[in-house]
């Protein structure tokens with residue numbers, strides 16, 4: 001049956017926690033608790049905040065004091081210090097412990113709490129530590145290859161184009177989800193973005209990673225866990241006519257997308273770094289990019305910029321509209 005990738009951002013695990021009861025907490029089991037229940041909002045990397053502050057070195061830290069993160073007044077003035085008992089009562093019910101906090105979580109299982117607290121004690125760093133230097137740009141990956149793109153219609157692991165494949169038939173022959181079991185579908189994980197803008201994208205999946213757009217931001221997450229791999233934000237160079245972000249195209253380690261201000265850009269799929277950019281539509285003459293790019297065995301193509309107010313034959317998710325060659329110069 002047709003399996004469409006989810007349209008908006010979502011999810012966190014409802015996995016049962018089979019952690020062994022352990023008075024002092026089991027850090028290994030706690031890592032799993034963290035990944036399932038906390039990682040959608042927190043990292044344990046120094047200097048990298050998500051929706052919540054980085055929890056690197058949180059053990060022993062004074063609450064609400066990590067430089068560079070904007071806490072609620074409730075947290076900033078709570079006067080708490082994150083030792084184990086304080087973390088335990090906070091995680092049991094955050095809004096009881098710190099009324100007015102922006103983190104509304106209740107971890108009912110005391111074993112899970114003690115495990116995740118044991119795990120947090122292992123992730124050092126501290127607010128005063130130097131941020132880890134940004135690694136050099138990752139090498140380009142190899143796929144998806146021309147052959148993979150040509151056979152995207154039969155591919156049951158990946159979703160390589162907004163409308164599935166070059167024919168745009170959007171269908172994949174999978175049988176795991178049936179009318180009978182559809183009511184049992186449950187969210188597996190949630191990705192929550194720091195970008196509050198529109199998400200008009202059809203997410204693509206390649207090799208276990210999901211790629212999508214939110215405004216001028218491009219995001220890669222683990223498709224199975226929603227854990228963020230990278231986000232990459234395009235700095236607007238022009239006032240956009242419309243905040244269109246119709247998704248991405250993938251080929252040979254490169255991700256291609258149109259930006260709201262009319263640029264076609266290529267990012268490294270491995271780390272989101274910019275490879276090239278080219279202006280192809282001018283908001284000043286009422287143009288915007290109304291569809292995701294289509295990459296072929298040839299250089300990349302995208303839909304002809306749509307003048308605003310003009311009704312087009314193709315929609316954002318159709319590849320039946322005329323295409324213009326628009327510069328791939330790598």
Ligand code: HEC
Pocket residue numbers: 033034037038039040041042051052053055058061062063064065066070071072074075076082087091100101102103104105107116192
């Ligand atoms: C839905 C998002 C979300 C989830 C899930 C979440 N948190 Fe938070 N967390 C936040 C936010 C937002 C803050 C900042 C709260 C504020 O300023 O009031 C925060 C703050 C914290 C703090 C205080 C840090 C500091 O620097 O003072 C701790 C500790 C914490 N979270 C631990 C956890 C743990 C452990 C989990 C998983 C069991 C978790 N959080 C799950 C969003 C979340």
